[in-house]
Amino acid sequence: MTTIVLLSLLGLITLITGLFTIKRYILPIVVSGLLVVFAIHTSSISIINENGPMFNNMMKFDQFSILFSGLILLLTVLIVFQTQKFEGETDIPLPELLTLFLFAITGALIMVSYTHLVMLFLGIETLSICLYVLAGSRRSELSSNEAAMKYFLMGAFASGFLLFGITLIYGATGSFHLAMISAQIQNPAIANSPMLIAGILMVLIALAFKVGAVPFHFWTPDVYEGSPTLVTSFMATVVKTAGFAAFFRLFFLAFSHTPPMWNQTLWVICALTMTLGNITAIYQNQVKRMMAYSGIAHTGYMLMAILALNQVAVSGILFYATAYALATIALFAVFITLQKNYKLDSIESFNGFAKKNPFAAFVVAASLCSLAGIPPLAGFFGKFYIFSLALKQQNFWLVIIAIINSCISVYYYFRIIVAMYMKKAMDEQTIEIDRMSYLVLIICMLASLVLGLFPDLILSLNA
């Protein structure tokens, strides 16, 4: 609770600092503010006993929510680090931009801590509204406007589904509280009522939309492509993590006793998401579109963990989301600079990058290997863990589909590696990367390696 209050306050303070001419200090204020919030967040759990339900049982800061909130806060720090070079890119001044990021993650924190369906809706909306603005933050550019418009329309549609689904569930079970719903569903008469089934399916659709799962993924490539790259990076990592946490929390706390009907639905969504995401990614020439489809594919892998639906799966999702986010943030951090240099979105902008900036190229190569699941990087362990979860559930075919998809993904990830190391550069100039981005790259790189070698660092948190 303290975390959410502090975060909102930090957002307000940032907004107010925009009134004064202390621009230089804004970034340090926000970063240190976020770190302080993170510190209080991790320590408050033991000092103030907040773990119980709050606000008439509408939120509960249990271990799950603490872990995911922590991850979201840290990933946001990595994103915020890069905002300085981002300034010229948007028409929104830096303080307002940062405020939007902060309010967005306030929504994300609600999404990982709710125990009441209305809070879920509230969290998603808080997050989404900030994102609509962020996606359209390059006002003067058509593509950015298009992205914001598309995102808004589709998002509003999904919210409608969510609300309708929540209503139907309320109609069937008589409650918004996850625990109560779960108790009601134990009764077979309620569990099999068409109203409940329709309600669950509608909520499923809305959440599938938010995490970008097939067949509700159509918005992602366009929105990822049109948004400013830093916002894309934010959407692909922080927002996706929050969406997954909300997804998992809902089904884990409320629907774990439902008949296997939705399980099969999810199975099909999962297989389709992996396959379509990966196959479509092969044909992309634009880095951001490719990463959008690769993100869809990773959504598919993470859905495998949701299918398992137990306490162990929490570690799986947490680890996978971390590994995926670290690699994606590093890749986008480099790509932002390249984009500025060449005014190009295609993979060719990576041509000969290894000669121009060997360190950054190495980090990108390592990140791509991590995404492709090659040991000893974090992405490999994430896959290992998720595969073992699925095998434990006897989902053999799903794992085989996942393996074949992993191979396909190697192909398009390595296109960038081939471009960097084996293609001739378009010009001779070296590409310098600003210091903040270097910091981000080093952090992502080290974290990927350390987590790959010592996954216990994260797994043991969810004891």
Place this chain on the structure above:
Amino acid sequence: MITIFILFFPLLASLLFLFSGNENAKKIALGISVIELAVSIFAAIQFIPDSNVQFALHVDWIRTLGISFHVGMDGISLLMVLLTSFLVPIIILSSFSKEYANAKSFYFLILLMECGLQGVFLSQNTFLFYIFWEVALIPIYFIAALWGGDKRIQVTLKFFIYTILGSLFMLIAFIYLYLQSPTQTMDFQSLYQIALSRSTQGILFWAFFLAFAIKMPIFPFHTWQPDTYAEAPTPGSMLLSGIMLKMGVYGVIRFILPMLPLGMEDWGNTAIVLSVIGIVYGSLIAMVQKDLKRLIAYSSIAHVGLISAGIFTLNAQGLTGGIIQMLSHGLCVVGLFFVVDLIKKRTGTRIITELGGIAEKSPALAIYFMIIMLGSIALPLTSGFIGEYLMLTGLYEYNPYLAGIAGLGIIFGAVYMLNMYKRTMYGLSPLQSSEFKSLSMAENTALFALSASILWIGIYPETFLHLARPAANHLLEIAKH
């Protein structure tokens, strides 16, 4: 301690590259690999030839999943470690006369690969095994893709994706076994004790077989191999054929034989037939190759086919023969690639019809080439004979007809090898210039070491066999239960 040293020394010592220039890189790399060789030999002397895993180190690693860091060596691992440590310095020596662009990275990748290979042979649990299996793959991909021939980009990517597909199936098999093991560990020893139903064993057999068959490669999973061998720079081809291929064979010995006896009963026959087809197929295609490197690549398919046939027979002769032949093939194929590289460097071509009369100009090279080639066609008193004789005996016990067909492979082998030798070494030289630089110090050393060890194994194989025999018998015992 000694295992940890062998495992990580190449990697840690390669940090020296940070402080050196490109021009010294090859000398540093050679120094590191020679120290590694010395330590491996020391380990072999210290090794007590019984079936136990020795020099073991076992520490907790990922506690939440019960995965430990467990390395050590039994006789089979030891021989593979020796082979790796012996071949890497020779591979580095073979590159001495050539200046690679960005040499530091080149030699770093070779040493990283050595680390991965040693890791594969030293791991005592499946998780580590898998990690090192992939760690060995990344450097060879970059070696081939950065320093290779014209078509390298597509060819290496195909190779990479092909092998990754195989290894992912293996990963699934590992995870499945891990979930089945009563204590939820990944140690080999505990996995050996799992009792699995016949149908499960069949599925696992194929998951493993795909991974190893692609790596070796066995017909019909070989399509990546000739292109990759031909496109890779020579040290890369040597690493691939001399050592990396042995990872596949080693995997069969380590996992399929002891863990899946019922799967072997059902499918071992298929594997042997595929291997035997590979022998004939590889030999026939090798006969009509014009490019020396491709010829060796196809001959390698034939040889590895025989090795895998010998091992899948699951009897003592076949298995020990396979193990000795792994050493022999490693030495011979590295030697052959070496000779081809020498010829290419001096004459500028690898096409057989454009060559001839080299023996006259460089008798020393002709003698080395002769020994290596005879080792490769398994003449008595060379290393190839011991291995192939044992394997054919094993195969004959299993099925005389298959042994007969496999024997054809040896005859074909003699045909194309002798033909190659005759047309490159004798006859008239079609080359305009009669100049042929004599062997340098580095080349002489490497070729001498290779030829000497080929003869050593051929004359007194017991030096190596007695190290591996207890471990091989132990594996067969596990398989019989």
